[in-house]
Amino acid sequence: xxxxxxxxxxxxxxxxxxxxxxxxxxxxxxxxxxxxxxxxxxxxxxxxxxxxxxxxxxxxxxxxxxxxxxxxxxxxxxxxxxxxxxxxxxxxxxxxxxxxxxxxxxxxxxxxxxxxxxxxxxxxxxxxxxxxxxxxxxxxxxxxxxxxxxxxxxxxxxxxxxxxxxxxxxxxxxxxxxxxxxxxxxxxxxxxxxxxxxxxxxxxxxxxxxxxxxxxxxxxxxxxxxxxxxxxxxxxxxxxxxxxxxxxxxxxxxxxxxxxxxxxxxxxxxxxxxxxxxxxxxxxx
Numbered sequence: 057x058x059x060x061x062x063x064x065x066x067x068x069x070x071x072x073x074x075x076x077x078x079x080x081x082x083x084x085x086x087x088x089x090x091x092x093x094x095x096x097x098x099x100x101x102x103x104x105x106x107x108x109x110x111x112x113x114x115x116x117x118x119x120x121x122x123x124x125x126x127x128x129x130x131x132x133x134x135x136x137x138x139x140x141x142x143x144x145x146x147x148x149x150x151x152x153x154x155x156x157x158x159x160x161x162x163x164x165x166x167x168x169x170x171x172x173x174x175x176x177x178x179x180x181x182x183x184x185x186x187x188x189x190x191x192x193x194x195x196x197x198x199x200x201x202x203x204x205x206x207x208x209x210x211x212x213x214x215x216x217x218x219x220x221x222x223x224x225x226x227x228x229x230x231x232x233x234x235x236x237x238x239x240x241x242x243x244x245x246x247x248x249x250x251x252x253x254x255x256x257x258x259x260x261x262x263x264x265x266x267x268x269x270x271x272x273x274x275x276x277x278x279x280x281x282x283x284x285x286x287x288x289x290x291x292x293x294x295x296x297x298x299x300x301x302x303x304x305x306x307x308x309x310x311x312x313x314x315x316x317x318x319x320x321x322x323x324x325x326x327x328x329x330x331x332x333x334x335x336x337x338x339x340x341x
Contacts, residue, residue, distance in 0.1 A: 064119050070112065077109065078116055080335045081327055085113070085265060086120035088325060088340060092263055093126065093207055097176035099260055102212035103319065104267030105312050106305065107278025109333055113267065114212040121208055129175045129206040133213025135184045136163040140192040151243040153233075157191065158307050160215060161250030168211075169257050175206045214308065217264045217323075218315050220251045230313070233306035244310065251311070266323035272313050274331050279305050 065074050092098055102117075104110035111132070118128045137157045138146070146162075147155035154161060167184060174181040182199040186192070226244050229235040238244055269275050283301045296304060320326050328336040 060123070064116075068115060074112070074116075077112075077333075077335070078120075081338065082113055082116040083120060084338060085325060085327075086117045086124075089117065089208060089263070090121060090124050090126065097206055097209060099172060099176075099209045099211060099262050101216040101258070101261040101264045102210060102267070103216045103218070103264065103315065103323075104212075104214065105269045105272075105275040105278075105315070106214060106308060107275060107282055108267040108269055108329065110212050110214070110267055114210050118210055126207040127205070128208045128210060129181070129183070129202045129204070130210045130212070131168070131171060131175070131183060133163060133168075133211070133216055134188075135186045135193075136165065136168045137186045137193065138162055138164055140190075150246055151238070153237060153243040153307065154246070156304070156307055158214070159247045159250075159311065160218075160254055161247050163254075165254055165257050169260075172209060172211070172257075172260065175202060175204050175209050178205055179203070211261070215251070215254075215311055215315065217258050217261060217266075217319065218251060218311055219255070219318070220248045221310075221314055223248070225314075231306045231309050233303060234310070247311070263324045264319075264322070265325040265327065266315075266319050267327045267329060268316060268320055269329055270331055272309060272316065275308075275312060276302075276305055277331075278333070 061078055089100055102110050102114055114130055118130050121128045143155050143157060143162055171181060171183060181202050181204055182196060183202055185194040185199045187194050226241055226248060234244060280298065280301050283296050324341050326339050330336050
């Protein structure tokens with residue numbers, strides 16, 4: 057590991073053990089992305105379930121690409137959440153479960169499209185920023201500013217590139233949340249219909265990378281481990297209890313399972329992870 061990467065990992069609070077992921081996953085992905093760029097703005101989607109390491113991957117890949125002299129902008133789907141007031145209004149109008157950020161229908165996709173368009177042009181672009189501690193979007197004056205045009209835009213998120221399920225797949229509840237709190241299927245149908253409205257934005261992706269978890273129960277464990285570390289350190293947004301984590305992850309379960317089943321066959325780069333997030337296989341189409 058070079059001194060530059062070691063310093064970068066330390067500066068971003070990443071342990072030396074992250075070196076393995078840099079060498080086996082992030083560096084090959086950065087080299088592959090750089091080879092695709094070819095003198096135009098390249099929009100790269102990075103999809104991965106909760107706890108899969110997609111935010112760290114985006115951070116490290118951006119650094120590696122910038123070290124190659126490329127101008128790289130990063131946008132997270134999380135930063136496109138509707139404001140808290142907008143989600144509460146949606147919850148009152150459509151279904152109470154829409155107050156919880158995360159599933160399709162709780163993002164401002166028009167904002168995301170406008171930001172991506174702006175990042176590909178000369179000039180300054182304010183990139184949205186969401187504060188999970190207050191569960192609300194930060195004021196515009198607090199958004200980071202990028203000077204374009206970007207050579208590469210990294211767009212990361214848990215359902216970036218996902219496609220809607222067939223309507224009849226929604227009939228059967230897959231967990232307690234759906235069974236007890238969405239008995240009439242209004243929420244899951246709304247989420248699925250909203251995802252259909254995300255497709256024009258996802259169609260703009262030039263390349264799609266999937267960090268693939270082995271199976272959904274592993275995702276549950278990864279998310280639980282994240283929250284356990286936050287509880288131990290007493291850091292981050294309001295820390296959830298084990299019961300709250302278990303309920304929260306059920307908002308993501310249906311689409312996460314669908315992504316794990318169908319996206320590997322069409323992702324341009326597939327990173328297959330083991331139960332401890334170790335690399336099992338990296339392949340490119």
